[in-house]
Amino acid sequence: MFNIIIKGFTTAGKGLSLTLKHFFAAKNSREILSIQSDNYFKQQEGNTTIQYPHQTLPVPETGRYQLFVEMDDCIVCDLCAKICPVNCIDIESIKSTEAIGQTSDGTTKRLYAAKFDIDMAKCMYCGLCTTVCPTECITMTNQYDKSVPELSLLNYEFSTMTAEEADEKRVALEKQQAEKAAAKQAVMQKKQG
Ligand code: SF4
Ligand code: SF4
Incomplete structure (x- = not known):
């Protein structure tokens, strides 16, 4: 019985210390590094990421996104x-x-x-x-x-x-092509006599 109580306190103590560790570590967030920085890909310390969307990680201007x-x-x-x-x-x-x-x-x-x-x-x-x-x-x-x-x-x-504008353009093109074909036909007929 006594062992169980000791084990309970030990487990609770471990859990609390882990919580406190994360609580204090959470004060540190990742820093925003320039893309030119040699440390851009370094594993940063700190539990929290940057405060997105108020903060964003810099990306190359030529990035393909x-x-x-x-x-x-x-x-x-x-x-x-x-x-x-x-x-x-x-x-x-x-x-x-x-x-x-x-x-x-x-x-x-x-x-x-x-x-x-x-x-x-x-x-x-x-x-x-x-x-x-x-x-x-x-x-x-x-x-x-x-x-x-x-x-x-x-x-x-x-x-x-x-869609309406596209139809208008198609109709205008068809009309122009028909007029050109008719004019060409008329020239051919005139040449033939
Ligand atoms: S649309 Fe995408 S996959 Fe297609 S050529 Fe452009 S970048 Fe390549
Ligand atoms: S269709 Fe337009 S975007 Fe595509 S290659 Fe031609 S000009 Fe460029």
């Missing part, structure tokens, strides 16, 4: 989609009846993006799409803390064109 497309600079050439090894870029283009405008590097835009989706759930972060883009408008950002409640929300839709 999330893709972003500056659509104003996109000429919808499809090169990024073609080079993607896992086919996670889905682009649907519509030819414009006239020049739409220019990108910031002066390239003339002649195609609308009816659809420009990137499924980041499938992306393997190789970065190939960013290397082939002629206007450098598709980039990897260093935003690493993107989380979503559903996998489907990782499909990023960059096109802002509505």
Whole structure:
């Protein structure tokens, strides 16, 4: 009986000392180290992590975390989609009846993006799409803390064109192509006599 009481006190003492140890150690949190620091990957002491989201760990500016497309600079050439090894870029283009405008590097835009989706759930972060883009408008950002409640929300839709607007552009293109074909036919008939 006496042994059981001693054992009970010993166990309670061990538990309390462990609690106190963690209680005092919890005052120390990890320091935020610069990415250039030689100690960036060192095992830090302290029980608590940084106070996220008020504090964040620095990551390289060139880190491959999330893709972003500056659509104003996109000429919808499809090169990024073609080079993607896992086919996670889905682009649907519509030819414009006239020049739409220019990108910031002066390239003339002649195609609308009816659809420009990137499924980041499938992306393997190789970065190939960013290397082939002629206007450098598709980039990897260093935003690493993107989380979503559903996998489907990782499909990023960059096109802002509505279905109605896309239909309008298609109709305008079909009309222009029909007019051109009719004009060509008329010239041929005139030549034939
Ligand atoms: S980073 Fe690689 S896998 Fe991801 S979209 Fe670009 S080409 Fe595809
Ligand atoms: S390679 Fe660049 S310009 Fe071409 S479709 Fe992709 S993001 Fe747009």
